[in-house]
Amino acid sequence: MNRRILQVGPLKPSLAATLTERYNALVLPDDDTRSGFLAEHGPTIGAVVTTGRTGVSADLMARLPSLGVIVNFGVGYDTTDVEAAVERGVLVSNTPDVLTDCVADTAIGLAIDTLRGLSAADRFVRRGDWPQAAYPLTRKVSGKRVGILGLGRIGRAIATRFEAFGCPVSYHSRREVPGSPYPYAVSPAELAAEVDILVLATSGGSGTQHLVDRKVLEALGSEGYLINIARGSVVDQDALVELLLEGDIAGAGLDVYTDEPEVPAELMALDNVVLLPHLASGTVETRAAMEQLTLDNLDRWLADGTVLTPVPEVASRGAARSR
Known part of the structure; x- marks a missing residue:
């Protein structure tokens, strides 16, 4: 050898x-x-x-x-x-x-930031806008219906954390997980249609390329939020950008992208999108x-x-x- x-x-x-x-x-x-x-x-x-x-x-x-x-x-x-x-x-x-805990923590942080607009509110204060106007109302996280796409180690850790927020959790994986306490959706589109927050925790690779396609994103809808701490390849990024720009998705929290470190320029000005530099496991x-x-x-x-x-x-x- x-x-x-x-x-x-x-x-x-x-x-x-x-x-x-x-x-x-x-x-x-x-x-x-x-x-x-x-x-x-x-x-x-x-x-x-x-x-x-x-x-x-x-x-x-x-x-x-x-x-x-x-x-x-x-x-x-x-x-x-x-x-x-x-x-x-x-x-x-x-x-x-x-890295399970830190990635799961990041998913929760992205969800809170995206729905509550924390990063955007920080920019609002730093720009000096607060004296002139009140910051717009945002969305509550607690109690939201959460769908986990990929109920592996990280997916289960994310689900447990959302349960602490009183969020009903459901999931889709390649196969139903024996003994899981969460309802199973037979397809990503069915899962997306049933939830307020869709969290991607599946593996990357050819088997999950564009698993979240336009159909899934449209099923998530204008009141739904996408959180991706999986791989950029899992999402049809062009469709995601288009639907965000048109207001057909409420917002997105992204730690990963199709062509890292390139990030779609169209997303930079959107306050309902939180952009992270692939840092989910990035703790000492x-x-x-x-x-x-x-x-x-x-x-x-x-x-x-x-x-x-x-x-x-x-x-x-x-x-x-x-x-």
Whole structure:
């Protein structure tokens, strides 16, 4: 088993330093020297460490014939071609659980900010508008009907938090969750039609591309709010922008976008839209825990060819094994 480590894409500085100092990791160039680098070093690489923002394509895997594992810093891994990894017998890991609380907290914060207009009210005060006019009335959060799209670890944590606000919760997932106390909607559109706040907590990737399409957004309607802490790819962003501009959706709280870090310019002036720079897991505590789990996965693979937290596709199929 080749044990050489390759960093693909930018990483948290402390993690990148550890990979270099402790593991003597190489860093994949992002310029015209990449091809020559891969020709020289590709056959020696056993492990890649990357993030959900960069990932590993099937083409890159093909240049790494001894690759045994892709260790992902972050819970999202839709930028990695997992099907290609499974076919090649390559393990893929991510960092679930450790970021659940902070992402769920962010979803609640976005919902409160979006419905109550807190960021917009802050701008109102800073502009000096308060002496001239009263700030417009906003919408109550407590008691609102909440729909969770994706009742996994993060989705359940979000649901629990909304319950504390007296909010009735329902959900849609790829399949009904056994033992869930929440009503199940058979489709995203049905869920959207029944709620005031639709929270997206599903995974990214080809299986959820534009899961929230125009039909779902129109079902949410002019009194409904969209909160997205999942992936930008889950939403038809063009349709979302159009419906927000036309007043056909009441508002949106967004932490993720289709082409990050690009944000649609049309949303910048809308006070009923809260825009965050993909920071849901961005706390000191959570990022430290993610870093440690990334290293724990790498160490486990180096020790015995397994990982602590394989992604669901790999874990369920059981087809991936280190070479």
